[in-house]
Amino acid sequence: MPETDDPHELGEAEFRNTVHSFEFWFEAVQGYLHGRPYGSPGLRESELTERQRQGLITTLCNYCVGETAALDASSGMIGFAPDRGAKIFLATQVVDEGRHLEVLLHRMKQLGVADPDAEIEQRANRSLLKFKERLLEFVDARDWEASVFAQNVILECLEYTVFRHHAGTADPVTAEMLRGIVSDERRHMGFGENDLGRRLLMAPHTHDRLNQIKRELDSLVINTFAETLGELGVERDDRPDLAGDYLAAVARLGFRS
Amino acid sequence: MTDPLELPASARRPRQTFELEETGFNEVPKRFRRFYRRWRGAGDKLGPNEALCPVCKVVIRSTKELRAGDRVYCMPCMSRLELVEEEGMLIAKVIY
Numbered sequence: 377m378p379e380t381d382d383p384h385e386l387g388e389a390e391f392r393n394t395v396h397s398f399e400f401w402f403e404a405v406q407g408y409l410h411g412r413p414y415g416s417p418g419l420r421e422s423e424l425t426e427r428q429r430q431g432l433i434t435t436l437c438n439y440c441v442g443e444t445a446a447l448d449a450s451s452g453m454i455g456f457a458p459d460r461g462a463k464i465f466l467a468t469q470v471v472d473e474g475r476h477l478e479v480l481l482h483r484m485k486q487l488g489v490a491d492p493d494a495e496i497e498q499r500a501n502r503s504l505l506k507f508k509e510r511l512l513e514f515v516d517a518r519d520w521e522a523s524v525f526a527q528n529v530i531l532e533c534l535e536y537t538v539f540r541h542h543a544g545t546a547d548p549v550t551a552e553m554l555r556g557i558v559s560d561e562r563r564h565m566g567f568g569e570n571d572l573g574r575r576l577l578m579a580p581h582t583h584d585r586l587n588q589i590k591r592e593l594d595s596l597v598i599n600t601f602a603e604t605l606g607e608l609g610v611e612r613d614d615r616p617d618l619a620g621d622y623l624a625a626v627a628r629l630g631f632r633s
Numbered sequence: 634m635t636d637p638l639e640l641p642a643s644a645r646r647p648r649q650t651f652e653l654e655e656t657g658f659n660e661v662p663k664r665f666r667r668f669y670r671r672w673r674g675a676g677d678k679l680g681p682n683e684a685l686c687p688v689c690k691v692v693i694r695s696t697k698e699l700r701a702g703d704r705v706y707c708m709p710c711m712s713r714l715e716l717v718e719e720e721g722m723l724i725a726k727v728i729y
Contacts, residue, residue, distance in 0.1 A: 404709075562691070563711060570713070
């Protein structure tokens with residue numbers, strides 16, 4: 377960790393080494409996870425109607441698919457990450473994704489789901505499963521740009537928006553759990569945009585290839601999370617601009633929508 | 634050398650400095666926390682030493698007044714930003 381307490385005084389390399397480090401991750405997550413077993417500080421359950429409970433379970437099943445995709449992908453990406461800093465950062469992301477999956481499964485059990493795996497199998501959105509399959513194909517092919525783009529830009533940006541919105545309307549236990557996840561997602565999507573941004577400056581020809589991937593994949597995730605908001609009973613007029621953060625990120629990277 | 638009288642008024646006067654206090658922001662290591670705060674929504678206003686991160690919507694704070702051309706870091710999302718003036722407003726843009 378650097379000697380200065382003023383982050384804006386750091387040089388670029390020192391900043392990147394700092395924020396990609398396990399030391400930074402450990403001190404950061406202590407701030408918002410310490411004393412919160414399974415992401416919640418022992419809050420009392422609120423009454424949910426059966427319709428609300430079922431909608432929440434279906435939503436959590438889809439969140440589990442997204443988090444499992446990110447867990448499998450980020451762990452695989454360590455093997456072909458371009459430098460040590462990226463490897464170390466991805467190791468912290470693996471830990472985050474594993475924790476997300478664990479707290480989501482725990483929440484499902486609190487909601488009375490006896491066999492979460494069976495529920496996920498039954499309720500998972502087919503588009504999201506298709507997205508996961510394609511993401512893992514990029515990882516199997518050791519395609520760094522496509523993997524970072526699909527996982528850290530498309531998936532993480534959309535999860536960040538949906539979780540943030542859901543945290544604002546959910547029951548207190550689910551809301552606290554989601555807030556902890558959102559704090560992690562900031563790092564994951566920021567890593568993706570910045571890594572890809574630097575890479576596109578050095579290899580502009582990558583742009584067309586990633587644009588094709590964008591066209592193929594982003595609608596799968598946008599449609600899934602739009603359906604998620606429906607399951608949560610959010611009226612069409614009250615739904616957030618789901619793709620707003622994501623479209624802003626890809627616009628900064630030079631992609632047209 | 635630029636004639637100081639040709640510079641905009643904001644650039645001619647010395648920069649204001651600020652004592653930063655804890656804001657309750659807890660997503661970075663303790664010693665960096667006072668340099669960030671949460672955006673409080675539509676009614677919130679940025680101070681002269683603050684900029685909004687376009688990537689993760691956290692407010693970045695500095696010990697000095699920010700001006701166009703300054704570079705700051707958003708630690709929560711790992712972004713490097715430059716302040717630019719657009720239509721009279723100071724905007725943070727990501728530099729990769």
